Amino acid sequence: MKNKLGKWQQHLLLSQNPLTAKSIPETTIYSVTNLLDFISRYDYVYVKHDTSGQGRAIFKVYQKEGTYCFDGYNIQGEPINKCVTAIEDFHKVLHPFEKFGRQGNYIIQEGIQSFTPNGMPVCIRVHVQLLKGKWVIGGINAGVGTLDNNGNGILNYHRGVVIITIDELLSLHWQMNETEKKEIVTCLKEVSISVSKGIAAQFPNREYGMDFGLNAEGKPILFEVNSTPGISGFAIADKSIWKRIVEIRKLQNGE
Secondary structure (H helix, E strand, O other), rough: OOOOOHHHHHHHHHHHOHHHHHOOOOOEOOOOOHHHHHHOOOOOEEEOOOOOOOOOOEEEEEEEOOEEEEEEEEEOOOEEEEEEEHHHHHHHHHOOHHHHOOOOOEEEEEEOOEOOOOOOEEEEEEEEEOOOOEEEEEEEEEEEEOOOOOOOOOOHHHHOOEEHHHHHHHHHHOOHHHHOOOOOHHHHHHHHHHHHHHHHHOOOEEEEEEEEOOOOOOOOEEEEEEOOOOOOOOOHHHHHHHHHHHOOOOOOOHH
């Protein structure tokens, strides 16, 4: 892929598909005005750099006792957790080099409650691959947060996430039966393949990594699409999934 697919471009593409439009959070371009609007309507929101990865330049933002609080990681990946009385002070954290004419692009996303029933943040990764002209699911796994990221809910496979299988997540944490688990997994697969088809039409690639959360009703919500997804996390919970992804890559190279 020649161009990195930004989060705002993702949102515009996914909004055009009726299936995927129902599975994404409300999103807008960052500005102080838009941030104040989102904070007034949601308990909390996430501000994310448009093109950064690995959990960098992302903040959970909310109001608390007349202040604006933000908890997350700056563009260098350093943790920041503080409250300010003026929202402009948060803007300065996002744009530390603005006075030199350098300003990064950010988006604002509705905060989705993606937590296990006992209150730990959770994420799901779906790896999708193009094989012989058809999109296939290479693998699915899940990540459950630790006490380190319980407050901000920011999960990334580079930031202290316990990786488990999707079956362990749904069986042990949600205590779903086989029918309920099948419904969730089917939904994850259908949305992921639909997303891949839509994005590939504009940003062709042979594989994508989809990051989902599960809201309070257990419905999958798509947070982000990764156009250069890593696969090392799949070797932790179930190495057979990692092997499947590698085998599909070999088949892709032989096409």
